[in-house]
Every structure is written in structure tokens, then in C-alpha cells.
Amino acid sequence: MIVMKFGGTSVEDAAAIRNLTELVRKETPRRPVVVVSACAGVTNQLLAAAQLAAQGKKEEALAGVTAIEARHKRIVKELFDGETQKFLYRHFAALAEDLAALVNGVAVLGELTPRSLDTFASYGELMSSFIIHHYFESQRMKSFWTDARTFMRTDDRFTKASVQFDVTEQRLREVVRPKLDNGYIVMTQGFIGATAAGVTTTIGRGGSDLSAAIIGALLDAEDIQIWTDVDGILTADPTVVKDARRIKVMSFAEASELAYFGARVLHPETILPAVRKNIPVRVLNSKNPRSSGTVIAAKARTDKRCVVKSIAYKEGITLITIVSSRMFLAHGFLENIFDVFHKYETVVHTVATSEVSVTATVDTVKNLPHIVRELKHFASVTTAERKAIVCIVGDNLRNSPGLAVRMLTPVSDININMISQGASEINLSFVIDEEHVDEAVRRLHAELFANAERFPEVFE
Ligand code: ADP
Ligand code: ASP
Ligand code: MG
16 A cells, blocks of 8 residues: 655645546555645634634634635535535535634633644644545545544644554554555545544644654555655755755655754654655655655665755754853763753754853743753853754765865855754754845855756756
């Protein structure tokens, strides 16, 4: 079997749905599980409605719900007629009523919990997948729609829940496998799951990629296809670098490093389930299916001379400098620091240490005041916000003499706050002020990929 995941823009309107239907039809012999996102923008609209309700702006929130209903009904109108159209109109009217009831509930309470946010957000994927399932049926494709909450078991860390693999695997075997064996295309949602008690959860923004990878790994897929709106993973974010090139092949390690350092094209955890089962992940363009995309696989080491594959960046970074109150780093100092980050569930991206100080970067500032207060028990602490990490990724960077110079020369007039070479030998990164990030990425790209055509097996 294979998994085909379609992101928001690949399901955004009737034309996109017709298009994806043909892509799935071609793969029918390979028994696809189709995992879809909400129509582009709908998750944001749902979360905005929830926030408005909590702020007491009930009418605005309800207007948001009406807009979401209208958007889906427009798609229904274009794709269906007769009884199916009437049935789907009724279905979407009923879902909009449910959402309006949620808005009313939140408005009355004046409080929005992460748990309620997840309930709101789940509607996007439920809506898009339902339309697409019915469209498959109308095109005489044998489709089975299943609510991901029946198999995707998570813990109850709402808005960022973790999937519990053992129960999910068992449930996939019971719910999904028999349908595939009977020749059905299985249609389901990314992003959403449920706790053991059946309460709706989501696994984090952009999480449909991860859902797809988990389903693929647990069902031993031959292939996990991530269909999006660009030709694959590119040498840089194409919204910043217009002439970014397609990367034809990359290793699991390179792709996950890139995702962690901000390349939105893949959710950062997507690669892990695939690595465990050694399943290739393909990033493909639903608007240009003729492009062969990017293949991410274990054996993707290419020409030794071609080391740098891509540049990523992450904005909204806070730099924390922690200076030991003693002259030298006392033993246990690092441990104490990381205990504090751990306690406040804050992920540290990069760290640099000197004799007496540690500099670390984080991207969630929610618990920053608590973290700083605790660190101050044993160190002096300063923080600087609105920073960005720029990171180059490629196998074997550590063994490439001269690379650091090539990386830093183009940005020699930009103040660099911190430099770090990943322990994984595949990333080299630096921290700068956020306002310089686009410029830095463009200059680095021009320097590092000027000769990319010399490596036609890696770049297009
Ligand atoms: P989807 O809705 O299909 O999941 P996303 O918007 O989450 O799509 O991810 C695709 C987008 O990621 C692209 O449109 C592009 O703007 C952005 N992106 C950022 N960095 C990269 C990169 N290195 N390669 C490709 N796309 C990138
Ligand atoms: N719809 C969800 C989001 O916008 C999940 C996804 O698209 O991957 O975050
Ligand atoms: Mg995405």
C-alpha cells in the first residue's frame, strides 16, 4: 500500500479536488490511503472564530462560521448535482450548526481552552475529506471514508498531542487494513486524533504530514507521498529565493534537519516514522505532477563534492545568554540549565558554550519569564528577542574545509550573534537579527548554489 497526503492548497477548491482525484486514480492499483488537510486557510479561519468567540465577539465569530460553510458549499455546488449535492448541503449546514453551538458555548464561558481549540480545528479536515470521499464515489472510485479519531490515538496534550503508536497500529489493522484488502481507497484526515476517552486532539500545526508518515510506517507502506504546491524540497524557501532549485534526492537526516530549522514544506517530525521502517518519502507538486519531486531516503548520499543541499531559516527566535556566577563552569552547570528548559517543556535549538557562559536559542517564549527567573538562581541571564537562525544543511558538512568561510563571507557585514555546527555533521547555522534574514538567505544561496548545475544528479 502507499500513503498519499494532500496539503491545503491541493484540496483548496473544486479544480484542485478534480486534479487530486486523477492523481489518486492512477495509483489505485497500489492501494492508497489518502490523507488530507483542511482546504487552504480553513484551519486559520476556525481558530480565528474560536478566538473571537472567547473575546465576546460572537457575531464576528459566527460570520466566520458562515464563511467556512459557504466556502465548502461552493465546492459542493461545483462538484455535485442532484441528490448528492442536496445531501452534502444538508451535511455542511449541520456541521455549521455544530460550530455555531461551539461558538456560543465559548462566548458564554468567555474562555478558550486548548481542548476546545482542537475541537474547532478538527472541522477543517473533517469537511475537506468528506467532500473528496463523495467526489471519489461520484467518479466510480471505491472509497471508504474514515474518521481519523477512530484510529489515531494520542495523549491529551491538546494542540500538540503525541501519537501513541501501539494502539494506533492496532486500530489501523482493525479499521483500515481490511478496507484496503477489499480494494477500497481509504480516505481520512491528517492533523486530528483522539485520546483514549475519545476526546478530539490535534498533533500540531502542519501536522498532516506527520499523520501521513505515521499511517505509512504503521501499515508498512511502500511509499509515502507528500503532495504540496511546490516541485519538491528546494534549495531555499521559494518565497525568499525566487530561483531556488529542486533537490532531487536527499537523506532522511538532511530532510529532518531542514524541517526542524524551519523549511515549512515538511512537518519536522515527518521523517522519523519513515526512518524506522526505511520507507521513502516523496515530496511532489499536485499542480505539476510531471515533476519527479524530491525523494527522501536512507541511501541518498550523492557526489562527495556536492555537500550543501539547502538553506533554511527560522524567525521568532530568542537568544538566551547564561553566565555562570562562578569564575568557571561548575560541574552540573549545564545539567541545571537543561533541567530548567525541560521543566518548562521548551525546546532548545542550538547551544554554544564558553568557559563561563552558555548561549541557547528557543522559539517559544511562553515560559520565558519562568525560565529566566529559575536560571537566575545560579547565573546571570540576558535575553534578546526577534532573532533568526539561518542554517545550511548537507551531508558531511563537517568534513568540508573552507565551508564556514564560504558561508560567512556573504554575510560579513551582518552582525552574527552565535554560530553553531550541528553535532550531526549535517548542519551549520548562525543567529542574526530577524530583519536581515531574507537578505542573508538570498546572499548565501547565490554563493552556495552558483555551481549547482555541476551536480545534475542532485539539483534540477
Ligand atoms: P501544504 O499545505 O501542502 O502542507 P505548506 O504550505 O505547509 O504546504 O508547505 C509548502 C510551502 O513550504 C511551499 O509553498 C513553500 O513556500 C514553503 N517552503 C519553505 N521552505 C521550503 C523549501 N526549502 N522547499 C520547498 N518549499 C519550501
Ligand atoms: N490543517 C492543519 C494546519 O493548517 C494541518 C495541516 O495542514 O497539515 O495546520
Ligand atoms: Mg504543510
